[in-house]
Amino acid sequence: MRTNQKNAIITVFCFVTAFFFVACGYLWAGEHPSEHPTEQAIKQTKAITKDALATAVENYVNTKSAAADGYFSFVDPKANKALSLTLVRVHKDRLARINKDTYFACADFKEKGGDMYDLDIFMQGQSAEQLKMTDIAVHKKNDKPRYTWVKDNGLWKRNKI
Numbered sequence: 001m002r003t004n005q006k007n008a009i010i011t012v013f014c015f016v017t018a019f020f021f022v023a024c025g026y027l028w029a030g031e032h033p034s035e036h037p038t039e040q041a042i043k044q045t046k047a048i049t050k051d052a053l054a055t056a057v058e059n060y061v062n063t064k065s066a067a068a069d070g071y072f073s074f075v076d077p078k079a080n081k082a083l084s085l086t087l088v089r090v091h092k093d094r095l096a097r098i099n100k101d102t103y104f105a106c107a108d109f110k111e112k113g114g115d116m117y118d119l120d121i122f123m124q125g126q127s128a129e130q131l132k133m134t135d136i137a138v139h140k141k142n143d144k145p146r147y148t149w150v151k152d153n154g155l156w157k158r159n160k161i
Helices: 003-029 050-066
Strands: 072-076 081-101 100-109 117-123 132-141 147-152 155-160
Touching: 003 072, 003 147, 050 072, 050 081, 050 117, 072 117, 081 155, 117 155
Parallel strands: none
Antiparallel strands: 072 081, 081 100, 100 117, 117 132, 147 155
16 A cells, blocks of 8 residues: 555544544433533623632532531432432533522532433522522433433423423
8 A cells, every 4th residue: 555545544433533522421311412501601700700600519419428427318200219429520511590690500420320320410690609409300310211301492491201
């Protein structure tokens, strides 16, 4: 083979390999961009930033976990089951403002028994220091969604499946 052909084959191989690993990373994360509101992402304002919201969610979960032997306690309303969860991560790319003072954060948790939960955590407040948890919803259990997000008159709302 000529040098140009070898270089072309190596380039294509590298591109395909890189694409494969990026695709696997998205599949492994279990997240798809269309599953959560993104158009009304929090703007970097002086009051509440994405980092401030993520920190507020992490602090809330860590405080509740410290009071419960290191596990975040939550009742799955569909299964009517008490869960002992460990925070895996807060999706900093899945933080959004859903109305004037209400914000949304997606977080992954692992249950003691091995199931994975994607919880949507809602917080309300006029400043980062005032953010308080107002609602938690099970968006997915083991990557199976329980609802989707739809845009209605410029605001994101949950749509039951």
